[in-house]
Amino acid sequence: xxxxxxxxxxxxxxxxxxxxxxxxxxxxxxxxxxxxxxxxxxxxxxxxxxxxxxxxxxxxxxxxxxxxxxxxxxxxxxxxxxxxxxxxxxxxxxxxxxxxxxxxxxxxxxxxxxxxxxxxxxxxxxxxxxxxxxxxxxxxxxxxxxxxxxxxxxxxxxxxxxxxxxxxxxxxxxxxxxxxxxxxxxxxxxxxxxxxxxxxxxxxxxxxxxxxxxxxxxxxxxxxxxxxxxxxxxxxxxxxxxxxxxxxxxxxxxxxxxxxxxxxxxxxxxxxxxxxxxxxxxxxxxxxxxxxxxxxxxxxxxxxxxxxxxxxxxxxxxxxxxxxxxxxxxxxxxxxxxxxxxxxxxxxxxxxxxxxxxxxxxxxxxxxxxxxxxxxxxxxxxxxxxxxxxxxxxxxxxxxxxxxxxxxxxxxxxxxxxxxxxxxxxxxxxxxxxxxxxxxxxxxxxxxxxxxxxxxxxxxxxxxxxxxxxxxxxxxxxxxxxxxxxxxxxxxxxxxxxxxxxxxxxxxxxxxxxxxxxxxxxxxxxxxxxxxxxxxxxxxxxxxxxxxxxxxxxxxxxxxxxxxxxxxxxxxxxxxxxxxxxxxxxxxxxxxxxxxxxxxxxxxxxxxxxxx
Numbered sequence: 001x002x003x004x005x006x007x008x009x010x011x012x013x014x015x016x017x018x019x020x021x022x023x024x025x026x027x028x029x030x031x032x033x034x035x036x037x038x039x040x041x042x043x044x045x046x047x048x049x050x051x052x053x054x055x056x057x058x059x060x061x062x063x064x065x066x067x068x069x070x071x072x073x074x075x076x077x078x079x080x081x082x083x084x085x086x087x088x089x090x091x092x093x094x095x096x097x098x099x100x101x102x103x104x105x106x107x108x109x110x111x112x113x114x115x116x117x118x119x120x121x122x123x124x125x126x127x128x129x130x131x132x133x134x135x136x137x138x139x140x141x142x143x144x145x146x147x148x149x150x151x152x153x154x155x156x157x158x159x160x161x162x163x164x165x166x167x168x169x170x171x172x173x174x175x176x177x178x179x180x181x182x183x184x185x186x187x188x189x190x191x192x193x194x195x196x197x198x199x200x201x202x203x204x205x206x207x208x209x210x211x212x213x214x215x216x217x218x219x220x221x222x223x224x225x226x227x228x229x230x231x232x233x234x235x236x237x238x239x240x241x242x243x244x245x246x247x248x249x250x251x252x253x254x255x256x257x258x259x260x261x262x263x264x265x266x267x268x269x270x271x272x273x274x275x276x277x278x279x280x281x282x283x284x285x286x287x288x289x290x291x292x293x294x295x296x297x298x299x300x301x302x303x304x305x306x307x308x309x310x311x312x313x314x315x316x317x318x319x320x321x322x323x324x325x326x327x328x329x330x331x332x333x334x335x336x337x338x339x340x341x342x343x344x345x346x347x348x349x350x351x352x353x354x355x356x357x358x359x360x361x362x363x364x365x366x367x368x369x370x371x372x373x374x375x376x377x378x379x380x381x382x383x384x385x386x387x388x389x390x391x392x393x394x395x396x397x398x399x400x401x402x403x404x405x406x407x408x409x410x411x412x413x414x415x416x417x418x419x420x421x422x423x424x425x426x427x428x429x430x431x432x433x434x435x436x437x438x439x440x441x442x443x444x445x446x447x448x449x450x451x452x453x454x455x456x457x458x459x460x461x462x463x464x465x466x467x468x469x470x471x472x473x474x475x476x477x478x479x480x481x482x483x484x485x486x487x488x489x490x491x492x493x494x495x496x497x498x499x500x501x502x503x504x505x506x507x508x509x510x511x512x513x514x515x516x517x518x519x520x521x522x523x524x525x526x527x528x529x530x531x532x533x534x535x536x537x538x539x540x541x542x543x544x545x546x547x548x549x550x551x552x553x554x555x556x557x558x559x560x561x562x563x564x565x566x567x568x569x570x571x572x573x574x575x576x577x578x579x580x581x582x583x584x585x586x587x588x589x590x591x592x593x594x595x596x597x598x599x600x601x602x603x604x605x606x607x608x609x610x611x612x
Contacts, residue, residue, distance in 0.1 A: 013169055015585050015606070016127040021578035025447060027121050028571040031114050032453065035564055037094045038110075041101065042459040042558050042565065046551070049485045051492055055550045060100040063553040069104035070556050101557070111560040116567050116588060116601065121574075123587040125162070128604075132165035148184055154596050156188050159392055159416070162591070162602075164193040166414050167388050170606070174387035176200065176377065176412075178402050179394040183366055189390075190363035197363065198381050202370040373404040373439040377411070388414040393599055396424030397441035403573055403603065404439065407580045414606045418591065420599040422569055423461040429454040445575035455565060462558045463565035466598035470559050478552045480508040483517050485551060486544050490518065490537070495527050502526065514541050570601055577605050584608040 019027075044054045059066065090110040095102050116122050144153040167175065173196055177186040180199030190197045369380050378384045389412050391402050399419030406415040425441035429452045442460075443449050455463075470476065484504065491497050504521045511517035515537050522529040570588055577586040585606045592600035 013131055015131050016123050016587075018123065018585050018587050019121050019574070021575070024121065024571060024575050024578050025445075027119050028445070028447060028568070028575055031119075031564060031567050031571065032448070032451070034090060034110060034114050035561075035568055037099070038107075038561055038564070039455065039459050040099065041554075042462040042561050043456045045458050046481050046555065047484055047488050049481075049551055049554065050489050050544060050547070051485075055547075055554060058100060059554070059557070060095065060098070060102045061104050063549040066104050066553040067549070067556065070108055070553075070560060072105070072108070107557070108560055111564055114567060115563045116570070116590070119567070121571070121588060122601070123589050123604075125158075125589050125591060128587075128589060129162065129165060132162075132169050134165070134168065144188065151596050152184055155392060155418075155592055156184050158591050159390070159418070159602070160185060160188050160192060162589075163189060163388065163390055163416055164195065166416065166604075166606070167193075167195060170388075170413055172386055172388045172413055174198070174385050176381070176387055176389045178371055178389060178391040178417075179398050180366065183364065185390065185392045186364050186366070194363070197365070199364065199366045200369050200371060200380065201366070202368065371398060371401060371405070373401045373408075375401075375405060377405070377409060384411055386411055386413055388412070388416070390415070391417040391419070393418055393420040395419075395421035397426055397439075399603075400425070400441045400444055400573065401439065403444070403576065403605075406605065407577070407582065412607075414604075416602055416604050418599060418602045419569075419573075420464075422463040422566070423457055425460055425569075427454055427456075427460075430456060442569060443572050445572050446579060447575065448572055455568070459565055460569075462562050463569065464598075465559045465562040466594070467559050467563055468594040468598065470556075472595055476552070476555050476559065477508075478548065478555065481555065482544070482548050482551050483508055483511075483514060486514075486540055487518055487521055489544070490532070490540055491522075491525070491527070494532060494536075497525075497527070500525055514538070566601075570603065573603050577603070582607055 041058055044052065044058065048054065055063070061069075090106060090113070093103050093107045093110055094100065101107055112118060144156055148156065163175065167173070175186075175189055175195045175197045177183075177189070177197055177199040180186050180201045183199050186197045186199035189195045367380060369375070389402060389406050391399060394402055394417060399417055402417045403415065406412045427442050428440040428449070442455065443453050466474075487504070491500075502525050504524055507517055507520050507524065511520055515534050518532075518537050519529045522532070574586060574588055577583050583605050585604075587604055589602045589604055590600055591602045594600045
């Protein structure tokens, strides 16, 4: 349950074995070697599929054969079978002279072979959680799916559990959530695990959204409170009706004794939940010192079985930090009979509680700031202390800068970062004329820097594709891609335009036909559609319609390559951490179900104990 103030932990537990620096570098070299031959497939933009004759230039096989080969089960690429292969096995995937793809089946096996799961470079989440397991009872979870969608709920629950265990194991009480967005992860870490969280996002809109989210959470909490009181009352009534004989016996026993009016509530307990929440939406943590001091002056405190809250009611109370729940009990003795010392103790405890309530800070602080590798966190967080840095789907360079800040700042003892939006990464060698000494999102490790490695934006965009979702039947938007590719032919042949700063956007979903799509798109591109009759538009459609399967097969090839490009980016980050002298443990961990959340891998690292 959301516990009392976190006690100082014992010596940190041993973490699972980590991938050696040599092992990480070796895996990176192998993936880079394969991608050096395969990336031309992903560096091409689908918009230019017909205008640049991409199929004929890059693929030797027929589209139907490609689709059949990619639809075959890939069981050969998993398990023990993969161990029989080496990099030379895939040397015949591409033609040495033309560079075209010639062996599609081998290509599919290679794409599977160079994934993180097949390379064996990840640390299983179960092993990490087991190593960090403590003896405390598990938390009674807040039902996050009541105020998050299923994807976000899955991500927040899994990641927050790991963050809490890492923080607890190393005595960390402060967490910095980089790119916190609307505060889903931050608020859950503060509510469920009593961590002090600073959520930093560059967008004021997101920060305001986080505050609005807190307001909704407050309403959610109060609903839990109301439901808990109702369930507790109903259960007591049911128990009273179920045991009339027992009640009659008790009544007879009580009637045999004289009752003092002031002590008639003997043995009963009253559980009240703090209803007042601060304007930001999170509870100020009321001190439990009041109830602790009061217990000193209570004689023979007991709790009858009938007055205990039900398990369901307790589960509801558990969504709040324990200090937000005050338990009061009446004593066998009259309050007027308390000695002066006990009265003084109660008064002092009450004063302390009021002081703490007025001075206690909120557990979650949404802040607006743009984070770079040079950011001084102490300028943003005035009470910065030993902390852990986290990021749930930090976009583009922010994921890389999170790791750089972690390695550079002594206050940050651990990091857990899940990146996304690889297409927004800046690449040092993408524009050869602009290779200055600024911090780039890719590459980070020395090996890829020495090689001058470049993916290119289109390839990084392909890395965001979700193979696992396609594998379970979520189809690619082939028709909309086809419309856009044919439109590009019209734009170049009729209007002579090869480049434009304007975009078509989501015109496809708003169009009733290909003709409607073309006319709406031309208007967005500020091109005159009056000189283009419907018949001409349909001629282009009919000309390329029978080649739609080429586009479908080509995009499937890109989908198969997507995990390999992601592997290159993630291993680049891991190798960067392995190059640092102050890191004790670092690894890649698969946190999420890739069908629910395709960007499912976390980069996790811990500083050496000498840095604590």
